Amino acid sequence: MKIATWNVNSVRVREARLLAFLAREQPDVLCLQELKVMDDDFPQEAIRAAGYEAATFGQKTYNGVGILAKAGAKMENVARSFADGDDDPQARVIAADILGVRVVSIYVPNGGEVGSDKWTYKQTWLKRLSAWISAHVDLHAKVAICGDLNIAPEARDVAKPDRWKNSVLFHPDLTAAFHGLIGLGLVDTARMHHESEGPFTWWDYRMLAFPKGDGLRIDHILASRALASGCTEARVDRDERKGAQPSDHAPVIAVFNSGP
């Protein structure tokens, strides 16, 4: 079973690249972030024609998350937002059962600047995420928490750690939050297969960050132990960051000897 996650930074602008990615990688599941569309404007027909079903949780202009699954792989128990009564106006979490795996697509707030209201919102949101997983996700079963966590957990997740130290992406409070998630019973699948620096998943559009190699690993696939024990591969599709009109994030891909 191949699971991927990708912050596309506007599904409308990235539609051609998204379809090409599906054709190229043929993941069983693809978690998406930053759709930036209402559900009615999501390109359902094109996705269906590519052989995928989509569950989306969109909003106008900002945020928006989704899960694609190969047609024939039923998506069940779709949940949007953390729980009934969630008053967060920002669409940042969607979950579904697919092929025996609870798949969660999340888009953690960026945080603006350290100390700002957005930073507080990010911290609060991460606490809610942890509480929601504890209360509503069975981590003894097969679970994949996928998405743009906007956290580079360690120095080896940052190409230029001195430059990013104490920023909203690489900060001791975030390292603690990330380890808190891991402590619930999750495994950072990329680190099962890569001990050295990277693989990076995001490069700023500005400052020639990509050609200069100024990357961070902020997109993750966290798996419960029951799923992670069968993780045979984890990688980043770095080439997707190249060429015309790329997203600033590259897709993350993990393969498990589970399901098909």
Place this chain on the structure above:
DNA sequence: ATGGCTGCTTTGAGCAGA
């Protein structure tokens, strides 16, 4: 030291991203 790009918005300067 700063800003540098991209996408979006009841079209155009400002917000947001990270």
